[in-house]
Amino acid sequence: MRISKSRAARAITAAVAVALIATGCSSERDSDNKSDGEKDTFVFAGAGDPGSLDPSLASDGETFRVTRQAFEALIEHESGGSEMVGGLADKWSSNDEGTVWTFDLRKNVKFHDGEAFNAAAVCANYDHWFNWTGTYQSSAVSYYWQTIMGGFAKNEDKETPEANYKSCTAKDENTAVIEVKEPSANLPGGFSLNALAIHSPKAIEEYKKQDASAKGDAITYPKYSQEAGTVAGTGPYKITKWNKGNKEVSLERFDGYWGEKAKIKNLVFRTISDEQTRRQALQAGDIDGYDLVAPADVKTLEDQGYGVPTRGVFNLFYVGMSQEANPALKKKEVRQAIAHSIDRENLVKTQLPEGGKVADQFMPDTIEGYSEDVKQYAYDTGEAKKLLKKAGQEKLKVDFCYPTEVTRPYMPAPQDLFELMKDDLEKSGITVTPKAMKWAPDYLDATESGSCDLHMLGWTGDFNDGFNFIGTWFSGYDKQWGFKDKKVFDAVNAGSKLGKHDERIAAYKKANKVVMEYLPGVPVSSSPPAIAFGKNVNPPNVSPLTQEVFSEASFK
Known part of the structure; x- marks a missing residue:
């Protein structure tokens, strides 16, 4: 203890x-x-x-648990719920196309370092993120910026998504206007993310003096993000020490x-x-x-x-597969065999709290867009062996990464879950090599970069929209999965630009069917932590x- x-x-x-x-x-x-x-x-x-004291460099809940107390976003969620309410913006609105977002900001707000919060401060943040270069453009570092706003002013990697962010304008001291190129289902929800919380402009100028760096999959985060003293938000608490x-x-x-x-x-x-x-x-x-x-x-x-x-149930636990890390996973029969090998019912029964459910697609049934009609992959070792034989992979070998020193809402006991799945896979004749890694930053960086044949990970929704789940992973090429399939990408993106609620939900349901037919990984469970x-x-x-x-x- x-x-x-x-x-x-x-x-x-x-x-x-x-x-x-x-x-x-x-x-x-x-x-x-x-x-x-x-x-x-x-x-x-x-x-x-936590991985960082700067939430814009993070994508994990342990970091956000800390930074959420010190940093606030333009929009927040109601206490104890998922409905969006005013944060640093009292009110917000958009044009009919969803490409121009206007924020009426709170007055008389101060940052922890004494700087005044205003529209210029908002734009200083968004322009800072948009102009990131070097290692800051790594998806392991700027994950949420890329998820919500796409790429940067000048992309340095051909795999980086095209920027959707266009500009931020301080219309007056208390009115900020953010423009994007195309409408997105990630907005306005993305404005509520702690990763896009607002920092003091004075602190940002200090941030700019430091670089992140990378050596292989290992990321070295800037010094200011690893010790208290520089970061400054507007929240009810200020960070004073990281021992x-x-x-x-x-x-x-x-x-x-x-x-x-x-x-x-x-x-x-x-x-x-x-x-x-x-x-x-x-x-x-x-x-x-x-x-x-x-x-x-x-x-x-x-x-x-x-x-x-x-x-409440608002998460998903899954086994991810990287087709670039292991070319055998490019064969659909191999991915199907892995899905049939995992006894998800047993995992839910023995490892999850009461109320846990087996997942059959990449979003929980509490999210609008969940489909009642997707391809199923029941636990069936015999079927798994047949599929491996058909694929010519009867002696399949996989590296299976799992995290240590962590418990997640969707993953109560990572090693126990891993051991059960390892046994399941080996019953189908698959040779599993365990690879244990410390959660932050080693495991998160390795999975984001697609270095693991198989890995176990999950997602707790940031806001209540189906695209926040399936769009997080399958709206385009992602190193975590390492595949390119236009049919999947088009299906997932189909609903992201639809303004009418019913049309968007119908598109998400169709996308879930397409994703589960392709089977990029195995959705395992959802649970109430x-x-x-x-x-x-x-x-x-x-x-x-x-x-x-x-x-x-x-x-x-």
């Missing part, structure tokens, strides 16, 4: 601690010693380290916040990769909450008086998007 530095010091040197108290000195976490009613530090345990040795990020209430002030002064996010250790830390009082509760622990914790709310809080905690509203706002939390 990980314990705080101050607790460790007291346990080892009790006599010294007594002397310190006698002379009026206090530990660095003195607030932990206060009674519940006086506590001013809330400690929350996640399963993995990588203790795997802790510390935040402090921003008293100049424009909205309702945080109820607790200090917020600490601590990494505890093992779920059992997270539970024990909560029960011991070392932390005040943790995410991704093991299904078997939910009732136990509830019976002991802890709060264990469950989020649980989150736990201490007995003395009034928790924040839990979000199906896993977008909890911890400024809502308080101690009883």
Whole structure:
């Protein structure tokens, strides 16, 4: 169990601690010693380290859990729900074509570094991202920019998508106008992403002085994103320290916040990769909450008086295949054989919380656009062997990557899930070579670059639109999958530019059928992840998007 530095010091040197108290000195976490009613530090345990303090360089939930407390986007989601509401923009609207977006901005908003928020600040951010060069154009670094806005002012790689972003104009101090070349189903939802949250223009000028770099699949992120002091947002908390040795990020209430002030002064996010250790830390009082509760622990914790709310189902877990990493996967029969080899019912039954479901397409049934009519791939080892023989791949060998030091909402116990799938594949005669990698940044970078024959990954929706799922992966060439199929790409993109709701939903349903006929990977499951809080905690509203706002939390 990980314990705080101050607790460790007291346990080892009790006599010294007594002397310190006698002379009026206090530990660095003195607030932990206060009674519940006086506590001013809330400690929350996640399963993995954040990758960056700059959310625009991230694509993972562990990073966004931290940065969401300090950075705000133009649009946000209602507390505990998926409906979009005003963020840094009070109101927003678009022209009929969906290519010109006008934002009426909040007034009297300040950044953590004292800079004023205004339309010029908004445009400074969007133009900064649009003009990224070098390693910043890697999909592993600028994933969300490329997903929402396409490429850059000058693309440096022929595989980078064409830019859809056109311009940002400060019409006046409190009105920003963002123009795109073509309408997109990713808008206005994309404006709500924490990856496109607004930074201080002063901080951006410092960002520009530093470069990201890459060596093979390994990304070296700029120094400013790896230590507190430079990044500055407008959120209710400001980031004050990233202690990588203790795997802790510390935040402090921003008293100049424009909205309702945080109820607790200090917020600490601590990494505890093992779920059992997270539970024990909560029960011991070392932390005040943790995410991704093991299904078997939910009732136990509830019976002991802890709060264990469950989020709505808004995610998908899948096995990805890279056709470039392993050419054998280019054969449809091989991909089908892998799908028939995985006992998804068993995975859901033994590994997921109550309410988990087997997935038969690349979006959960809670998303509009889900199709009731897609090709099915039932667990059938005999059929898998026949397909491998037909493809001439009876001795198929695959490298199968899986992440360590992490638990995700769609993936409660990665190694356990991997071992079960490995056994399933081997029953069909497939030789599996395990490749374990640390979640951030190694695993995320490797999967984004298509370096793994097979990998396990998932997605929690950013906003409620079918394109946010299937469009995320299959709207064009993506190194993660390594295939080019115009029929798939056209089907997925068909709904992205349709303005009428019913037409768009019908297009998504058709696209799901086309994707599952092609079978670029294997959708496995969807699940409702649980989150736990201490007995003395009034928790924040839990979000199906896993977008909890911890400024809502308080101690009883």
